[in-house]
Amino acid sequence: MKLPFLRWLSPQDLSRVTGLQLYAKGVVEGLSGGMHRSHHIGASVQFKEHRPYVPGDETRNIDWKLYGKTDRLYIRQYEDETNLRCTLALDQSGSMRYSGSRSQGLTKHEFGVRLAASLAYLLINQQDAVGLATFDSTIRNYIPPRSRPNHLQALFQAMTDSVPSSETDLSIVLRGLLHNCKRRGLVILISDCFGDAEAIAKSLTLLRNNYQEVIVFQILDDDEVDFPFQSRTMFRSLELASNQILVDPIQLRKVYIENMQRYQSELERGCAQSRIDLIPVRTSQSHSTVLSNYIAKRRSGK
Amino acid sequence: MTFLNGLLAFGAAAFTIPLLIHLLHRNRVVTVDWGAMHLLQFSRNVNAKRVHWQQLLLLFLRCLLPILLALAMSRPLFQSWLSTTGPASISIAILIDDSMSMFAMDNTGQVNNNLDETNLSAGRTTRFAKACSAAIEILAGLPAGSNAAVLLSGTKPETMNGQIPDELAIQLEQLINRTVPAGELDIENSLRLALDWLGKSQHPRRQLVVVSDYQTNDWSKLSKESTFELVELIKKQNVVPEFAMVNIAPTKDEKQSNLSIDSILSVPSTIASGQECSVNTTIGNHGDQDCNDVPIAVYANDIEIDRQRISLPANTTALVRSRWAPKHLGDQLLRSQILRDDWLVADNTSSSVLVVKEPMQILLVDGDRKKEPMQSETDFLRLALSPFSILHGEKGDMAITKSVQPQELSEPLLKAARVVCLCNVAEVPEPQQRWLRDFVNEGNGLMVFLGDRVRIDQYQSWPSVANGGLRIANLTGRNSVKSTDNGPETRLNTQQIEFVPIRDMSPLSLASLAKARFESRILFSLDPAATLAPFNASVAVRFEDNQPWLLQTSLGNGRCLWVSTSCDDDDSNLPSRTAFLPLIQKLAAYAAQVEPPDRQLTSGSEWSASIPPQTTDSSKSSPGTIQVVRPDKKSDIVQMEEGHRFHFSDTRLLGPYIATVLAESDSTTGVLAPTEPMEEMHSASFALNRTLVCVKPDVMKSSAESQLQPMSSKEMDDLAKTWNARFSNSSVELLDSTRSVWYGREIWTWLWTALVICFLAEIALEQRLSPRSQATRQSREQGVL
Incomplete structure (x- = not known):
């Protein structure tokens, strides 16, 4: 029986992803011990600091050796390390169904699923908890984060079941995610981010302010960037079939590209303000390469 | 606009090809399921208009290309706005x-x-x-x-x-x-x-x-x-x-070298038969090279009469004299020719006309005949009119004179004469007046010399010309200054003479005439009635005190001259002066209307001459037809007018013109005489039936042309x-x-140029509008997304 994840992850992808480690940039809250810094101070071996004793503190934490030297009571504090709670938010709106001529037959959604699968695999492998939310105009399926290896199956199944259709409203979806991600963690948004750039940026900021680290993989097709159409074309909306425009692409190209750039820069500005990583990804690229490049960049930035 | 290869112009219809492609392309729509609709809707109408124009321009250029190609290959001719269709006539x-x-x-x-x-x-x-x-x-x-x-x-x-x-x-x-x-x-x-x-x-x-x-x-x-x-x-x-x-x-x-005959002249231009003339030819060398041993031939009526060889240094002229005695009466054609080739052959020949005349009969009526030599009234006149016959007993005079007494004047005598001179005749009876009037009317001349014997009252009683008589002057008396030796002498005013025969006298003769002293004269004045047409009497010459000396008038076909002094040396010393001979000869010729004919014309001026009939037969005296042979040997027929005169105006060509009276048979049948009259010139009768004129340019202009x-x-x-x-x-x-x-002007070069420009413009615009180039330009400008 073919494992469902093999549909999304090729052996090459797996081999490339296996060696990667994704660290949270900030502190996170986890249930078990892990490789990520926790905001809890625990009985770890990683010494953090001394602080003066105040009544109520447990006496076993007093650093008696230091008391002997200084004749003052200090509490010895250690840093706790915990696992990461990561929620993958996968866009399954209609616009993700687009597949251009240069994307090796992949729709943006399929590309997003592969990226999400790779991330899930990577995170589960480093004992972090991974959840999944698929959404279009609202959250369609939510799988809470777990760190068991067999949880991967459930994630992949949910990804397999995800069919892109319907309209999207990213800002509402992101607000919905606030309810699901109450503890500190990581939210990875995989979407084309089409919509009102300002509203999206605002929602991302809200998420960020809710102690979530946010990474946005913006998946675009090459066609959407350089608009290569020549002949008169009827553009039919993937989200709303009734919405269609007959245009001469040659006439529109310049303005379209200008619009695209303006939109992109608006989104980038919004993300930068909230210290959110926005990674524009083309479907013509290899998702494992994109991932490894990003993680390498992230590590060097750390 | 016309086309040299008209069929190729239809190739311009190929402009429909890009147009059709455009239209077909326009109808083909590709449907694309698209995600980023919000980006499209934003940009939909923003820049459409400008881009649309660029598209239209591209379409226009593409349509223009086959049109220009077809036009260029069909070689159109561009004409100005004046021409509408086809080559414009002009x-x-x-x-x-x-x-x-x-x-x-x-x-x-x-x-x-x-x-x-x-x-x-x-x-x-x-x-x-x-x-x-x-x-x-x-x-x-x-x-x-x-x-x-x-x-x-x-x-x-x-x-x-x-x-x-x-x-x-x-x-x-x-x-x-x-x-x-x-x-x-x-x-x-x-x-x-x-x-x-x-x-x-x-x-x-x-x-x-x-x-x-x-x-x-x-x-x-x-x-x-x-x-x-x-x-x-x-x-x-x-x-x-x-x-x-x-x-x-x-x-x-x-300068091109050229020899020319500048002039040929017979001296004198009119001679009586039997006289000899001198033919003077002036030859010019208009080049910068000397010409040696140049043969010059002189021809009379195309028969060579002289040939000489001369040497002409550069830019000089030479005179060649030949002598010739014509044997026949009539107009003789003299021609000189340089027998050498040069740049300009046309000026190597020049012609001139010599007129040979029969002496005219002049009847001198002597009013004061004396036996002693040179004492009679008419002796000086005879000497002046026929000097050769009187002095040498030779022929060759212009006139044959005959002196008669007044009472001998009769109709038969008048018939033979051409001019009658009344010399100091005391009175002229009425029948003689009538005969003389008829005589003048027929075309002859009358000269009246008034002297001391003239009865003024008798002359004054003559009927005036206006009344069918001969008198043109009112005689008032005789003014004699002879009685006082130191009395005033009168001279002629020769300064402002309009009268042609005297005006054209040589300066020497005029000077001599001016010095003549007049001591007595008849005082007369013009009869006012005679001054009117058709007589047009006028004072020809006046004394210095404004009194008339010579009166002239036309009368019928003839002419009358009245002189207020006598023709011997009683009234003046004129007869013994050198001016007398030419003066009397010219006056007689004027009266007889045989003044030296002008046989030289300037080109284009009208030739007007007369050929009097040679027969006395009245049936043939009606004006006939004249054949004029021009220098280019072509001939024209001219009808004679009254008085056997004719006018010929087609005298553009330089050279001799020969007018010949056609024989009756020729003129009626319309058959022309052979156009080689020169050969027949040697029969005397033929020569009298014709006249000649030479059309020549001015001597100065002629040599200018030859230069x-x-x-x-x-x-x-x-x-x-x-x-x-x-x-x-x-x-x-x-x-x-x-x-x-x-x-029209061929404009295919412009069309080719336009074609190339359109082609380049099309490529440039196409490049500009192509998506790939737009993308690269965008990325160059703003960086890769």
Whole structure:
């Protein structure tokens, strides 16, 4: 029986992803011990600091050796390390169904699923908890984060079941995610981010302010960037079939590209303000390469 | 606009191909399921208009390419706005110079020194022939429907008949072999004639072409004022004609060598039969080289009478004298010829006319006859009128005189006489007055010399000319100053004489006449009735005190002269002065109307002469028909008028004109006499039936034409600039330069250029609009997304 994840992850992808480690940039809250810094101070071996004793503190934490030297009571504090709670938010709106001529037959959604699968695999492998939310105009399926290896199956199944259709409203979806991600963690948004750039940026900021680290993989097709159409074309909306425009692409190209750039820069500005990583990804690229490049960049930035 | 390869122009229809592609392409719509609709909707109408124009421009360029290609290959001719369809017809006036210098032959290789007149000019073309050929070429090259005028612009300018180019070309072909020049180039009148013709022509496009050899003398004689006037005249035309100058002579700066006969003159020009004349020929060398041993032949009526060889240094003239005694009466044609080839053959011959006359009969009526020699009233007159016969007993006098007593004057005597002189006749009875009146009316002359024997009251009682008499003066008395030795002497006023016979006397004779002293005279004044037409009596000569000396009048066909003094030495010392002989001879000739005939005309002026009938048969005295043989051996028929006079005005060509009375049979049957009258000249009767005239240019102008001084290139440029003309050195050059005006201008080079430009523009625009290039430009400008 073919494992469902093999549909999304090729052996090459797996081999490339296996060696990667994704660290949270900030502190996170986890249930078990892990490789990520926790905001809890625990009985770890990683010494953090001394602080003066105040009544109520447990006496076993007093650093008696230091008391002997200084004749003052200090509490010895250690840093706790915990696992990461990561929620993958996968866009399954209609616009993700687009597949251009240069994307090796992949729709943006399929590309997003592969990226999400790779991330899930990577995170589960480093004992972090991974959840999944698929959404279009609202959250369609939510799988809470777990760190068991067999949880991967459930994630992949949910990804397999995800069919892109319907309209999207990213800002509402992101607000919905606030309810699901109450503890500190990581939210990875995989979407084309089409919509009102300002509203999206605002929602991302809200998420960020809710102690979530946010990474946005913006998946675009090459066609959407350089608009290569020549002949008169009827553009039919993937989200709303009734919405269609007959245009001469040659006439529109310049303005379209200008619009695209303006939109992109608006989104980038919004993300930068909230210290959110926005990674524009083309479907013509290899998702494992994109991932490894990003993680390498992230590590060097750390 | 016309096309030389008209069929290829239909290729322009290929412009529909890009148009069809565009339209078909427009109808084909590709449907794309698209995600980023919000980006599309934003940009939908923002820039559509500008881009749409660029698209249309690209489509236009693509349509233009096949059109330009087809047009360029079909070789269109672009004509001016004046032409509507087809080659525009034009009106063209071609002025062909046919003056002397145009008969020079430029392609002479080796000048031949040993030739007789037969092979002169053999196998060579004159400039005139070249000019005719050029004109024919121009006429042949005219657009269909054009009309043309050809003017021969030597003096006197003449317009050839017809306006249809083909007909004119045929006439010009006949002219090519002409060897006889017309007078000097008369550019002013030719241009006026041409402009006049052009002004009346129908076509809106007009051209004026002057075909000439552009000799310096031809154009330099035009004053600045008349040049300016003519240039202004051309500019003021309703449709200003294009002025073109065609030079058919080689432009050489050096002077071409040429020998010419500047003049031939018989001295005297009129002789009586039996006399000998001197034929003086002036030969000029107009080159810079000496000419040695030049044979000069002199011909009388085409029979050689003398041949001499002379040497002429460069730029000099020489005089050759020959003597000749004509054997017959009538007009004799003298001709000199240089028997040597040179550049200009036409001026190697010159002709002149010698008039040989029968002596006229003059009847002298002696009112004071005396036996002693030189005492009679008429002795001085006889001596003056027939000096040869009186002094030497020879023939050769102008007149044969006969002296009679007044009472002997009778009708039979009058019939034989040509002139009657009444010399100091006391009175003339009434019948004699009537006879004399009839005598004068018939065309004879009467001279009345008044003297001391004249009965003034008897003369005053004569009826006036107005009343059928002879008197033209009112005689008032005799003024004698002889009684006082120191009394005032009167002289003639010779300063302002209008009377032709005396005015034309030599200066020496005039001076002698002015010194003559008059001591007594009859005082008379003109009868007012005689001054009216048809008599037109006038005072011919006056004394210094304004009293009349000589009166003249016409009476019927004859003339009367009245002199207030006697013709012997009683009243004056005039008879013993040198002026007397020429004066009396001229007066007698005037009275007899045999004044030396002017046998020389300037070209173009009317030749008016008379050939009196030689027979006395009254049935044949009716005016007949005259055949005039022109210098080019062509003949015309002229009808004689009353008084056996005729007028001939076609005297453009230089050379001798021979008018011959046609025999009755010739004129009735219309068969012309052979055009070689020279051979028959040697029969005396034929010579009397004809008269001659020589048309000659002015001596100075003649030698100017012979000098052959073409303009330098700079002078020609200046000339063309002055006249706003285009200068060409051949008809081909002119045709080339005007063909664009006549037929239109070929514009295929422009079309090819436009095609290349359109092609490049199409490529550039296509590049600009292509998505790939747009993307690269975008990325270059703003960086990769």
